[in-house]
Amino acid sequence: MKKTYLAFAFAAATLLACNSGTSSNTADSTTTFNDSNNTSAMNNGNDTSATTMNSMNTDTKPVSDMDKQFMMDAAAAGNTEVMAGQVAQNMAKNDRVKNFANMMVNDHTKAGNELKTLASQKNVTLPDSVMPKQHDALEGLRKTSAKNFDKEYIDMMVKDHKEAVSKFQMASEKCDNGDVKTWAANTLPTLKMHLDSAQAIQKALK
Template identity: 45%
Template sequence: MKKLSSILMIATAGLLFACNGTPKDSTDAADSVNKVKDTTTTGQTGIAVVADDAKFAVDAANGGMTEIELSKLALERATNAKVKEFANMMVMDHSKAGDELKGIATTKNITLPAEVNEDSKKAIADLSAKKAGADFDKAYVDKMVSDHKSTVDLFEDASKNVKDPDLKAFADKTLPTIKGHLGHINAIHDGMK
C-alpha cells in the first residue's frame, strides 16, 4: 500500500509539473511536492502538517539560506568591522536555526528547498557583482534591514497561525533572535549615515 501511495504521489507530482511547467525555482518545487503529499497520513507518503504550515517551513528555510549566502559574501567583501561581525552572527545563527528546521521538516515529511530561490540568487549575484568597499557594506546592510523586517513579519504570522505545535514552537523560539538581528542591523545602518 505504501509503495502504491508513493507511486501515486510521484505520478501526481509529474502531472503537476507537466501541466504547469517546471517550477521556476527550488522553493516553488518544494511547495509543489508538499502540495501533492497526502495530508491524511504521515510518514513516507504523507505530510504531517497542513499546507500553510509547510509553506511557512519552505519560506523560512529559503530566508535562512539566503541570509547565510549573503553573509558569507559579506565576510569576504565587507570593509566595516561591525558589518563583518554581524555577517558572522548571521551565518552562525541562521545555520543553527536551519538545522533545527530541517530536523522538524524531516519528522513531518516536509520537503524544503535545496537551494535559495531565484529572487535570492539574483540579490546575491547583484550584491556580488556590482558592489565593493563601502558601497558593498551599505548595500548589504540595506538588504539585511529589508530582509529582517520581512522575516519578523513571517515569523510573527507563523507564531499566531501555524497549526503544528513543533513548527509553532520553532517560530516562537526563533522570533526573538530575528528581532534581535533586526535591532542590531538597524543600529549598524543608523551608524553608517
C-alpha cells in the same frame, strides 16, 4: 554487591540509549534556483540543535499546506542570509558589518539545522538553496563595489529581517502544527535581535 553493580550498569546503559538519536533530512532542488556558488549553505555544520529538535516531535497531526509553505519560505530565506553573510565576510570593510555577517552565518545555520530536523519529522521537503528572486539579490550583492558594499549589505539585511520578523510572528500565532508554531516562536527573538542590530549599524553608516 554484585546485584548493585549490575543495577548500576543497566541504568547507565539505559541512560546512554535514551541520549542517543539520529536525524535525517530531505531536499528538493527542483523547486528552487540552485545557487552555483553555495548550495545548501544553511544545511552545513554540526550543531546539537538537531538532538534538541528530535525531542520536540509532539504534535503528530499532518502539517497543513500553510505550515509547509512557511517552512519552505523560512528555509530559503535562511539560506539567503547565510550566503549573503559569507559574501560579507569576504567583502565588508567595516568591523561591525563583518561581525554582523559572522552572526548571520552562525545563527541562521543553527536555525536551518533545527528546521531540517523538524521538516524530516513532519515529512516536509525543504528547498536546498534559494528562490530565483533571492538568487538575483545575492548576485547583485556580489557585484556591488567595495565602496558601497557595507551599506548595500546592511540595507538588504534590514529589509530581509523586517519581512522575516513579520512572517515568524504570524507563524508563531497561526501555524496549525504545534511543533512548527513552537519553532517559529523560539526563533523569533533571535530574528528581532538581528533586525535591531542591522538597524543600528544602518544608522551608523549614514
